[in-house]
Amino acid sequence: xxxxxxxxxxxxxxxxxxxxxxxxxxxxxxxxxxxxxxxxxxxxxxxxxxxxxxxxxxxxxxxxxxxxxxxxxxxxxxxxxxxxxxxxxxxxxxxxxxxxxxxxxxxxxxxxxxxxxxxxxxxxxxxxxxx
Numbered sequence: 001x002x003x004x005x006x007x008x009x010x011x012x013x014x015x016x017x018x019x020x021x022x023x024x025x026x027x028x029x030x031x032x033x034x035x036x037x038x039x040x041x042x043x044x045x046x047x048x049x050x051x052x053x054x055x056x057x058x059x060x061x062x063x064x065x066x067x068x069x070x071x072x073x074x075x076x077x078x079x080x081x082x083x084x085x086x087x088x089x090x091x092x093x094x095x096x097x098x099x100x101x102x103x104x105x106x107x108x109x110x111x112x113x114x115x116x117x118x119x120x121x122x123x124x125x126x127x128x129x130x131x
């Protein structure tokens with residue numbers, strides 16, 4: 001089984017995944033926009049057993065949101081968020097899609113929290129679109 005590595009910007013924190021993502025999506029909620037500083041967040045969710053903290057010691061930001069407890073893990077050197085856990089997805093770990101090398105995970109197939117989607121952002125009609 002192929003092992004994929006997700007890295008922070010400076011390479012100090014590395015997470016490894018095996019298998020295929022349970023889901024591969026972009027999200028337009030305010031939380032994901034703030035996490036990435038962009039118009040959306042790209043999240044690849046893997047089962048806990050298909051995820052491993054490989055190198056480095058990630059910092060943690062833990063908080064309560066309307067959807068429950070969330071824990072973001074980031075590089076304490078460059079600040080990149082590499083992975084996270086959220087109470088709304090028990091047994092899964094979200095990994096930043098952009099932290100993988102190009103071509104290592106497929107393109108997203110879902111667009112979530114579309115009520116927060118920027119009007120200028122066009123997406124493929126074939127994707128699943130969730131309000």
